[in-house]
Amino acid sequence: MAKTNPGNFFEDYSVGQVLHHAVPRTVTDGERALYHALYPARHALYSSDEFARNCGLPQSPIDDLAAFHVVFGKTVPDISLNAVANLGYAEGRWLRPVYPGDTLRAESGVIGLKQNSNGKTGVVWVRTRGLNQRDEVVIEYVRWVMVRKSNLDAPAPETVVPxxxxxxxxxxLVVPQGLDFSKYDFAQSGESHRWDAYNTGETIDHVDGVTVEEAEHMLATRLWQNTAKVHFDLTFRPEGRLIYGGHVISMARALSFNGLANAQMIVGLNGGAHANPCFAGNTIKVWSEVLDKAETGTPGIGALRLRLVATKGGEPFELRNEDGKYLPNVLLDLDYWALMPM
Amino acid sequence: MAKTNPGNFFEDYSVGQVLHHAVPRTVTDGERALYHALYPARHALYSSDEFARNCGLPQSPIDDLAAFHVVFGKTVPDISLNAVANLGYAEGRWLRPVYPGDTLRAESGVIGLKQNSNGKTGVVWVRTRGLNQRDEVVIEYVRWVMVRKSNLDAPAPETVVPxxxxxxxxxxLVVPQGLDFSKYDFAQSGESHRWDAYNTGETIDHVDGVTVEEAEHMLATRLWQNTAKVHFDLTFRPEGRLIYGGHVISMARALSFNGLANAQMIVGLNGGAHANPCFAGNTIKVWSEVLDKAETGTPGIGALRLRLVATKGGEPFELRNEDGKYLPNVLLDLDYWALMPM
Amino acid sequence: MAKTNPGNFFEDYSVGQVLHHAVPRTVTDGERALYHALYPARHALYSSDEFARNCGLPQSPIDDLAAFHVVFGKTVPDISLNAVANLGYAEGRWLRPVYPGDTLRAESGVIGLKQNSNGKTGVVWVRTRGLNQRDEVVIEYVRWVMVRKSNLDAPAPETVVPxxxxxxxxxxLVVPQGLDFSKYDFAQSGESHRWDAYNTGETIDHVDGVTVEEAEHMLATRLWQNTAKVHFDLTFRPEGRLIYGGHVISMARALSFNGLANAQMIVGLNGGAHANPCFAGNTIKVWSEVLDKAETGTPGIGALRLRLVATKGGEPFELRNEDGKYLPNVLLDLDYWALMPM
Structure with missing residues (x-):
């Protein structure tokens, strides 16, 4: 019984190594519809082909986060099957929209390694790239995870922290080619607030909430071909199936429509933490904070740097306790850049 | 924290006002497949492109009720976010089939207002139209809802009851252009009963039932971009998430296949009442009554006026108690026109 | 109330009879995406259009089992609505891939009848064929079921056991036209094991598991337009909705990816037993046994005959007790042929 993939252990990685992840995936209108069934997604650029064409794109792209999840899912068997913890993200960039019919594959380069002092685990940093069928990079991001050692006697690698x-x-940030908000329809997008209306430091309570169900997060996580046992197998994790962090990200982003309807495209991921685990039965509510504003150089298109916080149940709108630790109701603390009409 | 949409209150409406609802939506084969996963839909015209072509259409349309739900969903943030009750429907007409690739938007005109005597709420009548990317009206209907006032001091508007x-x-009723049942295949449609076989006053017990689940009604309601909190947020409604009335309509219509397999297209909605709330765990069963029959003027195509009743658990096949109130097991009482081969 | 389909009873069948099943169904990218959401399906030929083209096909087919389920679903109202038990499968062959846009219909010929000695039930054997819009047979299989008699006085038919x-x-076995594994990409398929690496008698524990939910199996079973009450109606079966056996087959096949990633196409079904009923809450785990190996005659393409066993919870990796009966944790025992690169 040795033909199954045991995943990689800490000692299997070396800096400079490149992993070509299986399995390539064609995304279609089916994935697009499912994204709208799984999340209360309403950003007009992704909802209406006509709206997208009016913004200079050939049609609605697949949701930026769906593209992220597809790429991420491919890395799981090679990167995080034996992970103890998903520690962070950085330098995430969306470089090209993904359209129905595109086929995505993924590869990761190991850019850092640090064995922990206990000798049983270590941190692995990878830079992952998602590519389409024309070998164009559509997304890239850095992720680091704590991974178990299988052979505790394996020597510690030289520490490299990127x-x-x-x-x-x-x-x-990359503004997609052709994107043009000069004929942007604010009545159809759902809100009149443009980039100019947001101020650094401003917070927005997005009001709406969704109580999540087991069937939903498993449908989503399977759709992205994420195979981590903890999300699916209650005998593996009798205390409850852990909801894929990306499910919380997509739910939070979709819920942020109400107040950020014109933050159309996600183009940068600065960082993110899954502050506490999310389980079925939790009610996800969301608030945002404007962290920064910038002009992109493309006329009429501004960038907002946003903190997106998902919580169980909403209030209080605080992140951390006196000791600097995340409050127990905080599920997600995400830092991203979005494009918005000016 | 003021960028979110609080919805409209009774005093925000005026007769003659037109609301252009966000967000336009492109429907695709993905929505079509999801409709078949969410409901036991089997009407052949919507199941098979070949069957549809044999009936003179270019391909299978998106289910008539899916088109209705997409249009209805867009109106929720503007019409029913602060609604106390969904009071009724009238004059619903399907004017053109919706096909995969079409993009729908919606607008509503306020056609009636009546403040209630308590001064705290009022009834708003709107005529909603769904339009495709060619600005053709695909569906229109009147709906009236009871809406809260926010400012109780706001003066009552002049009462206008349409x-x-x-x-x-x-x-x-509009028979879709090109629809032709002269080569209709009764073996493939599932039943041999044509228009001629149905008699006014006849009732049909559709036999089948579905016990509904939280995940399913939320997937459906999100797919139609309906944002009403009561359907999703258990902290907002701890006594149980209320199932979107349209989910019950679609479930009931699909279950009515068994006995009405040839009632292919819904073209008119005369009225409807959500008699009692529906919750996850309820088992929806359905019966129909033939209310009327008419020839459409298009050769070979008849219209049946049908009452569609969804209940919790089936029997008794009665609607009301001695006082004229709906029995507690009745969920839906819908009055519609369908097209059928003669 | 007599317009609904009561289904056929044992006395309604005669050897040589052909049943043309309703309702034809067009399958699209929507069904393809839903298949990936419902099952942890990762076989590259079905996941990536590019991978499929690299193997000589025009694009990814609809999963072989999805095609089977669509055809099977159509037979339920005519064959198994009054079935007491689904007794077996044999001589199942996939003759042509099904692609998005194809429309499937089904017909069955009665090839055997045997009334049981109790006089109340009998066994019906049917050979079912699924056809596409070009009247090409895409799949065929034999299935036999035990069906109730309605009229106990009806005479027993002549016994014919096929x-x-x-x-x-x-x-x-039919190797699809054009299939060519000469440029097969083992890095992208997920595993390096080719046909040559598998030995008759070898068993593989596929390790992964999925705890199944009510919403999921109902979404799947509806998607295939399978109308059997036992899967949907808790008032009809208060002890729990029975999960469609095909849902377990698809879940098991998808879970077998881990260790059989290159067993790309299912081309033959030798037999199968739903050993014990499956209910929501069960955790499906899977193991396989290599029963035989053969060369197909097409260069580079080998066939593996595999036993696929789905269990509740995994171990022990045994099928039967001392009396030859299936162990209570065994859900499925399937015997099939798959194509694999040599």
């Missing part, structure tokens, strides 16, 4: 940007500069 | 048809005349 | 192959010969 130097990562805390926050992407606006110049790092 | 004069609505209790029942659409057969001449009001 | 002579069925216990196992299909490799020569019975």
């Amino acid at each position: 130097d990562l940007k805390k926050v992407l500069d606006v110049g790092d | 004069d609505l048809k209790k029942v659409l005349d057969v001449g009001d | 002579d069925l192959k216990k196992v299909l010969d490799v020569g019975d």
